[in-house]
Amino acid sequence: MVNSKNFTILRITILWLNFFAVLFNASLFLYTTNYVIKSQQSYQLLAALQHVPDSPSKIFWQSMFSFLLLAAVISLRHDNNYLKNNPQLANLVILLEFILAVIVFIALRMTYNGVFLLVFVDFLISNRNYYNFRNYPIWILVAAALLIIFLVTNYSILSYFITLPNLTTYLNFLPAKIGSPLIFLKNFITSLNLVLFILILVYFAVYQLNQENEIQKKLALADKANVELKNYAALSEHIAQDRERKRIARDLHDTVGHALTGIAAGIDATMVLIDIDPAATKKQLAKIQVAVKQGLKDVRKALNQIRPGALKNYTLEDALKKMLKEYADISRIKINFTYQWGETDFEKTTENVIFRIIEESITNSLRHGHASEVTITCSRTAKQNYQLQIQDNGKGCAQIKPGYGITQMKERVAIINGQINLDGKKGFITTVEIPKEGETND
Known part of the structure; x- marks a missing residue:
């Protein structure tokens, strides 16, 4: 052996x-x-x-x-x-x-x-x-x-x-009886040393081949484990997303559903009273107004629960810097971040969209593009709209086939009436234009 x-x-x-x-x-x-x-x-x-x-x-x-x-x-x-x-x-x-x-x-x-x-x-x-x-x-x-x-x-x-x-x-x-055996022994020792040397070379070659085979086996096992880990991660992500959808559905059912049901019942009662007792109708409308305001509070509360944790305690700029630093520390990717939006006060929905798009883009740059550097620029356009550009030095993609992540980004941008453009010819560039109306007006 x-x-x-x-x-x-x-x-x-x-x-x-x-x-x-x-x-x-x-x-x-x-x-x-x-x-x-x-x-x-x-x-x-x-x-x-x-x-x-x-x-x-x-x-x-x-x-x-x-x-x-x-x-x-x-x-x-x-x-x-x-x-x-x-x-x-x-x-x-x-x-x-x-x-x-x-x-x-x-x-x-x-x-x-x-x-x-x-x-x-x-x-x-x-x-x-x-x-x-x-x-x-x-x-x-x-x-x-x-x-x-x-x-x-x-x-x-x-x-x-x-x-x-x-x-x-x-x-x-x-004497011949002494000299001849000594000459033989001398030559035998020299030959034995050479034979032993050759045997060690052969043994060494077999050892190296075994080492190479062991390395190949371990690499194969590692590749198999890596594939299984990716499958497990994808399954876990799918399960987590499904659970999150169900939780959001329950929250919306318990808040929006109940509020709308109460409002619908109040409106039915108002329609009956409006011609009979105008004073009672006004009281009923006041009750409906209270129910609507409470419903709005419940909806906002439900939306805040799915808001990124970093945005709850920080400004958008600080939250992005914190998130990007964590990515850079974990993955050793170089991230260049330029924020030129000043102290703009975006609506919470807009902040959520910006945060999630940057997060998803960096994940794609690492997972699919194998990028080592990402440049993120938050600037203004000539029309004073807000522009977000994310560019990496990864392998890019000549023909972009939208997967779950890109589809989610497009849907999020559509929610805030923005526009998104994707370019994978040289690295991968994601450009998002957000209308000025994305700011909070109150």
């Missing part, structure tokens, strides 16, 4: 394998040199090497110390939570690991380059959650760098340009 824990096991495995490889190669220099000295073959070794060999003890301790330092840096980076959560800083540590790998390579007199595979594996495992197959440039650069390093650090290639000690030459001075 491909999981993150297995990466830790693979990293530790290749780390220990490289430790054994460095220890083995460094020990070979030390062991074979001591054997040559004891068997009095020093002259023959010098002649075969064509190079004055370095101190085997120096090679051993330099190699082991530099590799232990490399292993310590690798372990520290994986155990340090701060580095785990800061990939850029962790990559700087990877650079330090590469420098230490070069030191190990030089300390072993360039006879073993498997430490570079160790550093590359460490890079893969450390960044498996930050890079994926969609980051092709990164992987191409890393793979190309690895290929170049391997070509440059290969002993067969380097030996053409630099005089290097050949470890196989050292081993040839040992």
Whole structure:
């Protein structure tokens, strides 16, 4: 099963394998040199090497110390939570690991380059959650760098340009029954390190594919949940609207219906009394007048209950600013608002219409137009009528098909004898002209 824990096991495995490889190669220099000295073959070794060999003890301790330092840096980076959560800083540590790998390579007199595979594996495992197959440039650069390093650090290639000690030459001075197994073991460790590296690459590729599949599944689930949420929101909105209609119908029935019923009955009585008793008729008309005034109060009370809450405690300008600020804070949309109507006192119905049209327009700009900026201008026309213009930078709509929201806006504008114009060619522009009669006359 491909999981993150297995990466830790693979990293530790290749780390220990490289430790054994460095220890083995460094020990070979030390062991074979001591054997040559004891068997009095020093002259023959010098002649075969064509190079004055370095101190085997120096090679051993330099190699082991530099590799232990490399292993310590690798372990520290994986155990340090701060580095785990800061990939850029962790990559700087990877650079330090590469420098230490070069030191190990030089300390072993360039006879073993498997430490570079160790550093590359460490890079893969450390960044498996930050890079994926969609980051092709990164992987191409890393793979190309690895290929170049391997070509440059290969002993067969380097030996053409630099005089290097050949470890196989050292081993040839040992007895065949000892030298041959050691040569085999040396080649086996090098090959095993390369095979393990290839297996880790394959495992890493499978892991990344699984990650991609998991991401695709989660995105599909998120899309499904998003669709269901939209459907639920639409259903909830429909239910809320239906409840609101029923509530308004009840209020109007209880107020207007009862008032009109009483007025109708009073008028019937007046028609009977008008020719018989004019004085009683006047009293009856006074009662009807009281009923009409009370009916008007009840109607106004019912209409005020459906009035936007912001308009109850603020002026139109302040209410609009408050509403627009809330939209901007929640959606992060930029709203430019210009109010040039001064202290105009509109009728409550007109204020309701203006408020609802702006509210509906911003909602449409976000939901359908995916706009990032909306400009709202409240100005006067040449005829001194009131003009409201709402323009967004969304995707617009070449052919406008009125939905529920636009239909409601048109109906609201018609109530106040206004005109509305919609333009979706460049973004979406809603222009409403309100006659001057929309002001309160009392």
